[in-house]
Amino acid sequence: MSTRPMVKSEAVHKSFGRLEVLRGIDLEVQPQEVMCMIGPSGSGKSTFLRCINHLEKIDAGRLSVDGELVGYSERGERLYELPDREVCKKRSEIGMVFQRFNLFPHMTALENVIEAPLRVKGENRDQAVARAGKLLERVGLADKVKAYPNQLSGGQQQRVAIARALAMQPKLMLFDEPTSALDPELVGDVLDVMRGLAKDGMTMIVVTHEMGFAREVGDTLVFMDGGVIVEQGNPRDVLTNPREERTKTFLSKVL
């Protein structure tokens, strides 16, 4: 079966000023695959995620989602920058969950979830509300529909954030250290939701420090350091038998 990869990255480079954060990233994520990314902070994991939905522009290389270049269209030999409208449309097909939740504090949980379906997709309100209710139920927050974010715990906020991303019916979900800002006892609920998503066949890229999650749910594990992929493969293999010295050093510190 020759399926088109959901994400394809070829020699992706990205610099902030003089600092080169990504120095040639090559990887492929297949549909329904769960890829976990680990690595020390500053290794470029988050930047790479942000490149995928064009929150950051790449400087060199090729990056495509679902067979289409991110941020550009290609006609003949030339690249044309996509107009805002197109970029927004493509972003709307990719869900993103942030380390710091970034829920809209002036809106209730429900309003957070229906905002984008209403404004971006122009969905009918009743339909959006009905679906948002189901999504909030799915993440275990059916009784928090009317709560404002600051009335929710970190774990609950993050689950609302996941529901908010899912409301756009994305074909790909990006998780940027979704549990790093949570108290340890709240991590489980969020991981449970993500586990459920993976089981339902969502394509996911998860930047995480949760090695247990990576081992159990991830199909592939990527270890990044210094803007390059040091090692990638089956999570069990990478975690138990790392080939590279740098991977070993990193794992010995976090495990």
Place this chain on the structure above:
Amino acid sequence: MSAASAPRPEAIKAIPVRHPWRWLAAVAVVGFAAEAIYVVATAPDLRWPVVQHYLFQVRIGLGAVATLELTVVAMVIGIALGILLAVMRISPNPVMSTVSWFYLWFFRGTPVLVQLFFWWNLPLILPTIGAFGWQFETVKYINPFIASILGLGLNEAAYMAEIVRAGIISVDQGQTEAAMALGMRRTQVLQRIVLPQAMRVIIPPTGNETISMLKTSSLAFITQFGELFRVSTEISAFNFRIVELLIVISFWYLLFTSVLTVGQYYVERYFARGSQRELPMTPWQRLRRMLFTFHAPPPQPPVAQRRDDSGQAF
């Protein structure tokens, strides 16, 4: 909480520390203020009956209405144009941000009295403005009211622009990112996500500006617009009771600013949604609570609070 079931010890009863200096300072300040009021109130040449006569006089009333009108219209222009200027200022288009910068530089850099007088005298240099095939006769349209709202409104816009910009900057960058990641357009992000949150920062200084505008509107006397101050000078020009009329209009200015202060409180309360766990009580609620629970025992800690999975009380 520990499982210890020892009985709660008796509440502490201690002799409070005495503060004689506080009392002394309070007496001194109150005495001084009372003396000052007494001296002014009993000034030999101050005619209180004149104050009383003009306080609710029709001309003064019309002047008060004109002052309010001017304040409202100038603030509406100032806020609308201020938001536009703030958005231009942070726009990725360098021409936009530069134009906005120059606007601020000019209108904040010249006295508002000068600007008012300029608009009033615009027909002197430009009796007609012809542009883009339009012919606009300034002589016909520049009347005292128009000159006043132009002078006050355009000046205010420069200050409001900075207030709005401060509000926009104060909103966490993550909010914009989250909204963009959902596919929202720049204008949508601004309108739906950033501005509503910026409001919390924008409102208090805007209230300040409104109160300030109410008083600055008195400078519109220079355009011969009949607001409170101009009316008072017109009356005192023939009866010479200058101070009495100043007291009269001060009464109205104070009344209006007091009302605005209360209004600001409620607007702030509205925009505090989502930023405070519980809205602050209105003055009325506070008064009622003070009256009815003043002598009541301190509230008992709730016995069985429902706790959510995070251990946070709800």
